[in-house]
Amino acid sequence: AQKITQTQPGMFVQEKEAVTLDCTYDTSDPSYGLFWYKQPSSGEMIFLIYQGSYDQQNATEGRYSLNFQKARKSANLVISASQLGDSAMYFCAMRGKSRYNTNAGKSTFGDGTTLTVKP
């Protein structure tokens, strides 16, 4: 079974500062993908960043980076230079990677972290 834990229900950050959103996971799959999504108040989920379980380097996408620590089973999202438009709910998710893995088509999501950026 897969499980994602996000322990921060809400976070506040000052505009232009960096913020880290925590995510820990548990899985028995040998190969998996980790994702972060953003959900603004409008409701639509937006993909931010992906990290493969065998990737040697941490993923980066513009102001987003993923701090991947496999041994600790953590995949924290770091947002640098926060902007007011970053205020949203953020979800950590994972998928099993093998085509023959029963979890391959299923994404497991954490409960989310609501980020509020203060001006």
Place this chain on the structure above:
Amino acid sequence: KAGVTQTPRYLIKTRGQQVTLSCSPISGHRSVSWYQQTPGQGLQFLFEYFSETQRNKGNFPGRFSGRQFSNSRSEMNVSTLELGDSALYLCASSLAGTGEEELFFGSGTQLSVL
């Protein structure tokens, strides 16, 4: 390229009725998955379809069912609606549903059961 389209955007039903939600994936995407989002339970996986076959199913009662057509469009059906079925239902598509593909989500269908 058009995004994932979900219809209708809003639905109001009464207990005991049934409802059908529709999802058109991005052109070329063959995997469609459905999620139920509620404030108390977060995002819960319902099922995933690939090439008209249900490949994975979450822990929902049999009242929740779905199907996928040859053009990859998918429908989700909920029979005998209960108050607890009130939720935002999100559909997502990806090319092949593998673990390295991100999901592209629709805007969702907000279902209210009275």
